[in-house]
Amino acid sequence: MNGLGRLLLTLVNLYEIIIIIRAVISWFSPDPYNPLYQLLIRITEPVLSxxxxxxxxAGIDFSPLIVLLLLDFVVKRIIISIFVG
Known part of the structure; x- marks a missing residue:
């Protein structure tokens, strides 16, 4: 796999980590004015919304789980198939 493929996979992995961090932080009712939390919201909200x-x-937000599954099973497979052959 060339450099562009590795870069795209790294960015997808980083986005997955950011979504997981946001989901875990949301369990502890974070301060909405915290700059780090606001950054997480700005990065993830367009996709999650x-x-x-x-x-x-229905009381439970499954959007992070759905996005993580799609990123892992669809986007990564597409990137690998394009750049590996």
Missing amino acids: WFRRLIPT
Whole structure:
């Protein structure tokens, strides 16, 4: 795999970690004015909000799980198939 493929996989892995961190922090009712938490929201909310509109929450927000599964099983496989052959 060339450098671009590795870079894309690294960025997807980093985004997955950011989503996991946001999900874990949300269990502890964080301070909404915390700059780090606001950064996590700005980075993840565009993707998560799109999935929240598609999937009703019913008290539990499954959008982080859905995004993580899609990133892992779809996006990574596409990147690997393009750059490996």
